[in-house]
Amino acid sequence: MVEYALNFDNVFKSLGDPTRRDILQRLTRGELTVGAIAERYTMSLAAISKHLSMLQRANLVTKRRQGNEQVVSLNPTTLATTTEYLRNYQVYWEETLASLDRYLEQTKS
């Protein structure tokens, strides 16, 4: 098991919500202002800001100021690390099952 600096609890909590996943998907096409993101949804700007804060806390997006607008961009590293993390877990279990198979082969009477 590899150790990561990322807080996966925040990442998983963030990705567990359909609106936040939708926002991330839009951001894969390029950065967007907070206003432009909010326009796409029927919920209030405050609600969208809250979603964005959660994504930011999970390191999934970054926000920067441009004039009097806030620009949000995707942090692809977090997505890539999370994918790798889940993949590592799968590898771990594949190895564990292989080890069980070897063990039972050896102890066959």
Add this chain to the structure above:
Amino acid sequence: MTPKAPVYAKRIIKAPIERVFRAWTDPEELKLWHAPEPEGILAAISENHVGGNRSLTLIIDGKTYQVAGTYKEFDPPHKLVYNWEDPSAPNDSVMTVLFKPLSDRATELEVSYTNPTVGTVQQGLTIIMGHLQEYLGA
């Protein structure tokens, strides 16, 4: 098609179902195979009933980890469900282990995390990563 669990491993084990189930639930046997080589297991507990504890103390790369949980289902020799509080795993991981007899000498073993949150996360990630690759022109 049922949605794929986030962590999923399947293997045909060349041993009868009762034998595989015993290796999975006998603490002394767990110590002998569970940790991928060459790391070892320091301690193993498996109280074989619903509500019983399951715990492993492993050494990986010189570090000691303890993973522990409680059996939610204990259905020998077919099915085990237990939560798995692993400091490096997603919160509230629920492990499901299914044993299926293929013959007198072969058992299909399936391991998955049936965490609904992580399930959605993986689906979400796959979609998002797909879009990202498209975007990056990969």
